[in-house]
Amino acid sequence: MRSFLTFVLAAAVLIPAGAWAQEVLLPKDADLFARLSYDTSAMRRDDDAARHICLAVSRDGEYRIERMLRTGTERLQGTLTKEQLEQLKGLLGADQFRALSSNHGGLIRQESESFGAEIQHVEDGAQRLRWLNADGESPFPASVAKVVDWLKHFEAKDAKPFVYAEFPDVCPPGGLRRIQPSVAQNGKP
Numbered sequence: 001m002r003s004f005l006t007f008v009l010a011a012a013v014l015i016p017a018g019a020w021a022q023e024v025l026l027p028k029d030a031d032l033f034a035r036l037s038y039d040t041s042a043m044r045r046d047d048d049a050a051r052h053i054c055l056a057v058s059r060d061g062e063y064r065i066e067r068m069l070r071t072g073t074e075r076l077q078g079t080l081t082k083e084q085l086e087q088l089k090g091l092l093g094a095d096q097f098r099a100l101s102s103n104h105g106g107l108i109r110q111e112s113e114s115f116g117a118e119i120q121h122v123e124d125g126a127q128r129l130r131w132l133n134a135d136g137e138s139p140f141p142a143s144v145a146k147v148v149d150w151l152k153h154f155e156a157k158d159a160k161p162f163v164y165a166e167f168p169d170v171c172p173p174g175g176l177r178r179i180q181p182s183v184a185q186n187g188k189p
Helices: 002-021 082-093 142-153
Strands: 032-040 052-058 062-069 072-079 112-121 125-134
Touching: 032 082, 032 142, 052 142, 082 112, 082 142, 112 142
Parallel strands: none
Antiparallel strands: 032 052, 032 112, 052 062, 062 072, 112 125
16 A cells, blocks of 8 residues: 555656656747847957947847947847848848858957857747857958947937846857866966
8 A cells, every 4th residue: 555655646746747847848039030149358449349249139120239338238128120120130141141150269368259149040940159259360250240240330229228137138048168278277286
């Protein structure tokens, strides 16, 4: 009788847990079109430019942008104009952009800039891209440079501020993985 009760209790716990583990989770923002990020090292001298830009855009053009400027961080939300949305879709849908490999790293010694993207293509799923231009030795490909230029010059008209806690996922997931050389860990004799 005791083993039967143990079996029933185990079944009552394990069967729902197994069903929960098989549940298909939809993305939080199923309408997401793209998340883009651009970062530059603090050593760069263009003081008026944003050092950090993240943009999340839905398929209908609603956006949230986060920029770290010299004066502080701004977080705005609004709607892209039809022209802005079409221009962005054209840049992200270009054959040269879609053909890029997913990761491109490098060794940072002084200045650097990085670009990250997560684009939801309707026909063939998500494209994730990371590109690092370490010390100007590996400049962005032309297709990435066009997107970065678009991000740098994007003007948020009629936008309203948003609170980070409400939308913490403006930037694409992931980011640069900074690794330390093995000699950096040899602090003890």
